[in-house]
Amino acid sequence: MNDELQALGDAIRQIRKARKISQVALGKLSGLHRTYICDIERGTRNLTFLNLLKLARALGMTVSEITRQAEVGGPLALEADEEKPSAPKASMTTPAGLKNSSLSYRPTLRRTMPPL
Numbered sequence: 001m002n003d004e005l006q007a008l009g010d011a012i013r014q015i016r017k018a019r020k021i022s023q024v025a026l027g028k029l030s031g032l033h034r035t036y037i038c039d040i041e042r043g044t045r046n047l048t049f050l051n052l053l054k055l056a057r058a059l060g061m062t063v064s065e066i067t068r069q070a071e072v073g074g075p076l077a078l079e080a081d082e083e084k085p086s087a088p089k090a091s092m093t094t095p096a097g098l099k100n101s102s103l104s105y106r107p108t109l110r111r112t113m114p115p116l
Contacts, residue, residue, distance in 0.1 A: 009040050
């Protein structure tokens with residue numbers, strides 16, 4: 001058993017239980033078989049990105065939220081009604097020179113692929 005797969009499985013199980021969803025119900029929501037979900041939660045399956053995406057959508061989360069919880073093993077806002085923490089509202093200047101007190105600027109790194 002792989003520690004990383006176990007951490008991912010634990011995160012998925014924690015999220016599923018917090019949402020009070022059974023493995024059978026999650027299987028129906030995601031289109032995956034309940035035994036496959038059981039194997040993922042036990043850390044015995046190395047799931048594909050597409051299956052992880054199906055699970056995330058069925059749980060109402062993003063893949064990054066699930067994997068972040070698996071990486072840090074810390075608590076994550078699991079309840080759908082909970083608000084996500086927002087960035088502090090500080091006045092800042094955007095690259096265009098516009099001042100905005102309610103939005104934060106986060107530059108995006110773009111990687112370009114070399115032509116084939």
